[in-house]
Amino acid sequence: xxxxxxxxxxxxxxxxxxxxxxxxxxxxxxxxxxxxxxxxxxxxxxxxxxxxxxxxxxxxxxxxxxxxxxxxxxxxxxxxxxxxxxxxxxxxxxxxxxxxxxxxxxxxxxxxxxxxxxxxxxxxxxxxx
Amino acid sequence: xxxxxxxxxxxxxxxxxxxxxxxxxxxxxxxxxxxxxxxxxxxxxxxxxxxxxxxxxxxxxxxxxxxxxxxxxxxxxxxxxxxxxxxxxxxxxxxxxxxxxxxxxxxxxxxxxxxxxxxxxxxxxxxxxxxxxxxxxxxxxxxxxxxxxxxxxxxxxxxxxxxxxxxxxxxxxxxxxxxxxxxxxxxxxxxxxxxxxxxxxxxxxxxxxxxxxxxxxxxxxxxxxxxxxxxxxxxxxxxxxxxxxxxxxxxxxxxxxxxxxxxxxxxxxxxxxxxxxxxxxx
Numbered sequence: 001x002x003x004x005x006x007x008x009x010x011x012x013x014x015x016x017x018x019x020x021x022x023x024x025x026x027x028x029x030x031x032x033x034x035x036x037x038x039x040x041x042x043x044x045x046x047x048x049x050x051x052x053x054x055x056x057x058x059x060x061x062x063x064x065x066x067x068x069x070x071x072x073x074x075x076x077x078x079x080x081x082x083x084x085x086x087x088x089x090x091x092x093x094x095x096x097x098x099x100x101x102x103x104x105x106x107x108x109x110x111x112x113x114x115x116x117x118x119x120x121x122x123x124x125x126x127x128x129x
Numbered sequence: 130x131x132x133x134x135x136x137x138x139x140x141x142x143x144x145x146x147x148x149x150x151x152x153x154x155x156x157x158x159x160x161x162x163x164x165x166x167x168x169x170x171x172x173x174x175x176x177x178x179x180x181x182x183x184x185x186x187x188x189x190x191x192x193x194x195x196x197x198x199x200x201x202x203x204x205x206x207x208x209x210x211x212x213x214x215x216x217x218x219x220x221x222x223x224x225x226x227x228x229x230x231x232x233x234x235x236x237x238x239x240x241x242x243x244x245x246x247x248x249x250x251x252x253x254x255x256x257x258x259x260x261x262x263x264x265x266x267x268x269x270x271x272x273x274x275x276x277x278x279x280x281x282x283x284x285x286x287x288x289x290x291x292x293x294x295x296x297x298x299x300x301x302x303x304x305x306x307x308x309x310x311x312x313x314x315x316x317x318x319x320x321x322x323x324x325x326x327x328x329x330x331x332x333x334x335x336x337x338x339x340x341x342x343x344x345x346x347x348x349x350x351x352x353x354x355x356x357x358x359x360x361x362x363x364x365x366x367x368x369x370x371x372x373x374x375x376x377x378x379x380x381x382x383x384x385x386x387x388x389x390x391x392x393x394x395x396x397x398x399x400x401x402x403x404x405x406x407x408x409x410x411x
Contacts (some may be wrong), residue, residue: 080357084317087352096351103357104324 004029006036012044012113013037013075016107026062033066037073043068044113048106050081057107062097067100076116078102081107138236138247139185146182150174154233160223161216168235177203181258192257192386204262212269221266225249225259251371254383286312288319295327296320297389299364301334309345313352320358328353331389333364343382350383359399361385364391 002025013036015029026102033045047066052059052102067077078101090097101116142149153174158167180200185294187196204225211221236244286308289297295399298316302308316328329348332338350360363386365373384390397404 046281079355082356084314084321084352084356087317087355088313089351090355091348097355101357104321104326108324108326108357 004030006032008036008040008042011042011117012110013040013042013045014046014048016048016051020054021052021059021062023058026059030062030066030069034069034073037070037075043075043117045075045077046106046113047079048078048081048109049079049086050083050105052086053083055086055089057093057095060090060093060097064095064097064100067097071099076101076113078109078112080104080106097126134246135250135353136239138244138251139182141235141239142232143182145232149228149235150232152234153178153228156227156231157224158321160227161220164214166217168212173207177207177225192254192261194333199390201261205265208265209269210261212266212305218263218266218401221265222263224261225255225325226391229255236409244391255287266352282308282311286313286315289298290325291393292397292402294323294325294400295329295393296323297329297331297393299331299334299389303336304342304345306345309349313349315343316349317352317356318397319355320353326358327349327399328358328360329389329392330360330362331364332362332369333366333389335369336349336407337368338372338378340376340378343373343380347383359384361392361395363387363389 002019004015004017004019004025007016013033017029020026021029023107036042037045039069045067047063049063063079067079070077079097082102082105101112103112149182150171154167154171157170158165161170174385177200180197180203184194184196187194192201207224208221211224232251233248237246287299289299291297296316296319299313300312304312316330318329319325320342330349332346335342353360359383362380365385365387366410384392384395386395394404
């Protein structure tokens with residue numbers, strides 16, 4: 001069966017969805033991703049959906065829950081490269097993906113994760129000091 | 130020598146061609162009150178008359194007959210020019226109906242009662258032609274209106290780049306669902322194409338903000354957030370601020386600013402830039 005590759009780049013997991021996301025595929029991806037976060041101990045996930053042209057309420061919710069699951073496992077998720085048409089659809093469906101960070105492209109998403117990590121580090125340094 | 134009233138009528142029309150065209154032109158010129166030169170009108174009249182008598186000589190039945198093809202094209206052209214020049218439907222219809230009185234004048238001089246039979250037939254034909262012309266006229270007017278509506282939609286949604294990574298969307302007029310859809314798509318498209326992370330929606334030119342307009346604005350901001358861009362709403366006039374509060378509209382954590390300048394400053398700060406006065410200049 002098809003699987004969506006999850007690539008590790010340093011401390012970040014990169015998931016690039018370049019195919020039509022079927023419901024079963026999305027469920028598999030969520031399971032795989034949770035597994036990989038635990039085994040690698042990564043602190044950030046980049047979900048690149050620039051190849052995704054069609055979303056429905058199920059896929060929209062899957063993105064939301066994937067981000068929520070990652071957060072529970074202490075990995076920040078950034079959704080990057082959403083297409084305008086997809087954004088409009090999600091808003092019309094009433095899914096504003098609250099609590100999910102977004103960025104225009106992978107580069108900016110990477111920068112965002114870096115910032116978040118630095119903020120965390122300085123916070124814990126303050127707590128220690 | 131043809132003897133049926135119709136044939137005699139048509140041959141009479143052909144004989145008195147110049148009189149009829151002159152009468153027709155005068156009649157049209159009076160109705161249009163000098164808005165078209167008599168030269169133009171005469172040319173129209175001559176072309177239409179020739180096409181009509183050619184079709185009549187073929188004993189064509191009804192204006193959908195192929196013999197009338199040339200005349201139909203001519204009528205469409207005339208209707209089109211009249212519509213583009215902003216003539217009223219009456220002024221357009223007169224171009225055809227004036228032919229009737231011109232022909233009647235000529236027939237009356239003949240003092241031949243049987244020709245009235247031809248005139249009744251001819252009159253019905255002219256009525257059909259007039260209706261055909263008005264139909265074309267209406268079609269042209271409709272297409273002009275829809276072209277203008279499209280142009281307005283295009284014109285009213287410019288997305289302006291203010292700085293690297295900062296775009297602005299000045300909204301003018303009333304916001305309805307159709308326009309908001311266009312505005313939203315255009316803004317999101319621009320954000321993606323230019324890779325901008327900040328958008329300023331300026332509503333200085335929006336005449337009124339009601340719950341529906343606010344809903345549209347919120348949707349746009351949400352969609353931009355999904356792309357990874359942050360929106361600032363600016364240009365909120367005092368009355369609009371009062372309406373918004375009175376209606377209980379919540380903008381939540383969306384930044385709102387009174388002027389576009391304030392919004393630009395905020396966007397610059399957010400992208401890590403500062404505007405500093407040069408020493409000794411102020």
